[in-house]
Amino acid sequence: MSEIIKVKNLTKKFGKNVALNSVNFTVNQGDFISIFGPNGAGKSTLLKLLSTQIRPTNGDIFFNGIKLSDLSSDFRRYFGVISHQPFLYENLSAYENLKFYGSLYGVENLEDRINTLLKNVELTGRKHDLVRNYSRGMLQRLSIARALIHDPEIIFLDEPYTGLDQHASNILTNILKNQFDNNKTILMITHNLQKGYELATKIMVLNKGDIVLLEEKELLPPSEFEDIYLSSVSAGVR
Numbered sequence: 732m733s734e735i736i737k738v739k740n741l742t743k744k745f746g747k748n749v750a751l752n753s754v755n756f757t758v759n760q761g762d763f764i765s766i767f768g769p770n771g772a773g774k775s776t777l778l779k780l781l782s783t784q785i786r787p788t789n790g791d792i793f794f795n796g797i798k799l800s801d802l803s804s805d806f807r808r809y810f811g812v813i814s815h816q817p818f819l820y821e822n823l824s825a826y827e828n829l830k831f832y833g834s835l836y837g838v839e840n841l842e843d844r845i846n847t848l849l850k851n852v853e854l855t856g857r858k859h860d861l862v863r864n865y866s867r868g869m870l871q872r873l874s875i876a877r878a879l880i881h882d883p884e885i886i887f888l889d890e891p892y893t894g895l896d897q898h899a900s901n902i903l904t905n906i907l908k909n910q911f912d913n914n915k916t917i918l919m920i921t922h923n924l925q926k927g928y929e930l931a932t933k934i935m936v937l938n939k940g941d942i943v944l945l946e947e948k949e950l951l952p953p954s955e956f957e958d959i960y961l962s963s964v965s966a967g968v969r
């Protein structure tokens with residue numbers, strides 16, 4: 732298995748507040764890591780560091796063995812980020828939004844890719860509607876398609892199930908299973924214990940900026956996971 736991400740002594744401080752406290756771990760290609768932890772544990776900070784939205788205070792991140800600081804900005808095409816922000820233009824249609832993002836990334840066979848993604852998120856019939864007329868569920872589904880337009884190798888998700896309606900939730904689960912089957916690497920923050928455990932190959936629990944658990948799911952029965960998670964939640968809120 733090839734090591735796609737390596738994190739060494741990664742630390743992020745906001746003033747005196749240590750959001751992430753010198754963490755070390757590796758991610759192999761094809762891993763699906765679900766990240767759990769109480770509020771303020773450092774989960775979003777970790778994903779923002781990995782997806783280069785913020786810079787570390789100390790420590791290093793390596794992608795495919797190359798230090799982040801030595802990579803050109805072009806490597807961002809290997810990431811897809813699904814978070815609370817949809818990053819969509821409301822005065823453009825779904826098709827135009829995907830065309831815009833796809834062109835930015837220089838996606839080949841863009842028309843086919845757009846059509847496939849719109850089909851996967853069940854928006855084909857609304858392809859030419861302006862996004863400002865979309866319902867919340869439709870927006871959520873389109874933002875999933877937007878994050879995947881360039882077929883990223885690594886997908887970062889920050890609580891993607893929060894606020895999703897059942898339809899969008901089922902679509903997201905199918906898409907994540909499909910991405911996993913295609914050997915994509917997935918790191919997902921979630922408060923949904925059942926969904927996160929079900930989908931993952933590895934489980935991470937953060938607490939007060941430390942990794943208190945990183946284990947293969949196969950080696951971690953659900954009851955043991957729940958015990959560790961619950962004790963971190965009761966001890967963890969800052």
Ligand SMILES: Nc1ncnc2c1ncn2[C@@H]1O[C@H](COP(=O)(O)OP(=O)(O)OP(=O)(O)O)[C@@H](O)[C@H]1O
Pocket residue numbers: 745748749750768769770771772773774775776777969
């Ligand atoms: N931009 C920021 N400025 C100052 N402090 C921040 C900033 N972002 C995060 N923090 C602090 O860093 C710590 C970790 O926050 P983070 O958002 O990573 O936690 P989290 O585990 O994602 O929590 P939640 O589940 O509530 O989203 C918290 O104490 C938070 O207040």
